[in-house]
Amino acid sequence: MESEIRIDTDAEAIVLIEATLAPSINLAFYQNSLPILREMVVVNNGDCLIRDVRLTISSVPPFISTKHWHIASVGAHQRYHLSDLDVTLDGSTLSRLTEAETSQVSILLTVEGEKVIHVDKPIELLPRNQWGGVSNIPEIIAAFVELNDPAVERLLKKSADILRQNDKRSSLNGYEGGAKRVAPRYLEWIRGYGSLRALLI
Known part of the structure; x- marks a missing residue:
């Protein structure tokens, strides 16, 4: 399994997104407050400043709470790194899983109210007793030790x-x-x- 999911929209576009997501998650991510979103960058390749940039991340099924960001402006040929990457996970959805299933994370970017980018990426949701492997936060294996086993x-x-x-x-x-x-x-x-x-x- 890959260690992360990279999102790189059209490199030739004027505005693009670069993001990194965990490839799989389970209840241990929620219980240990582990990050699912590891990086989010808005890139302005244009010659003009862009204003009123809004980002939204959501998922189907809704294992994460929809989150919105607002960026006042991104200068010409500038990269804006989001510092707030805290995305809230829904513990009840993750705790109900009894087998792995594929979910979809969506990221939407608008500039001055106009949709510029909409990208979907699959993320694997794992049941609470399944470890994501050494490539995806290997130290979380401790969360799967069952003392009464x-x-x-x-x-x-x-x-x-x-x-x-x-x-x-x-x-x-x-x-x-x-x-x-x-x-x-x-x-x-x-x-x-x-x-x-x-x-x-």
Whole structure:
């Protein structure tokens, strides 16, 4: 899966849009306030200043709240980078997904009330338990760890067995012992006595 979606309208047009969107999103984006819109630039390639520039972003289905921007003017041969890229996601729509589906994001640009650009781009909506992959904000994988999953229980049991067999404390109580190094020390011991790969088999 691509790491981002680029929107580049006709490079020969007088006014154009450059934008970058996340290629796929799910409920974790909403829960962790992650950005879906990463860049939005209005480019004026013309010789004259343009006034009353308005941008609108919306989606079908409406997993984002329609957002409007107003730019008083963009000078001739200038690029205007929008600083406010905060687009509100609809958590209820994303939480209802049980399988992946393709949505459409629309961006509309008008100048002095006249429509100049209207572009649509597909974005994949993923169910809450599906990760978007390493190309799309890989660190969000932590949001998919389910503490009550049976695999976690098996991993903890195997870890405790390794510690017990090597005369170490087998009670995995994290930081409850008071010392901040307790939990990292457990991990060092386990890695020393058995590979993490073996634990997961």
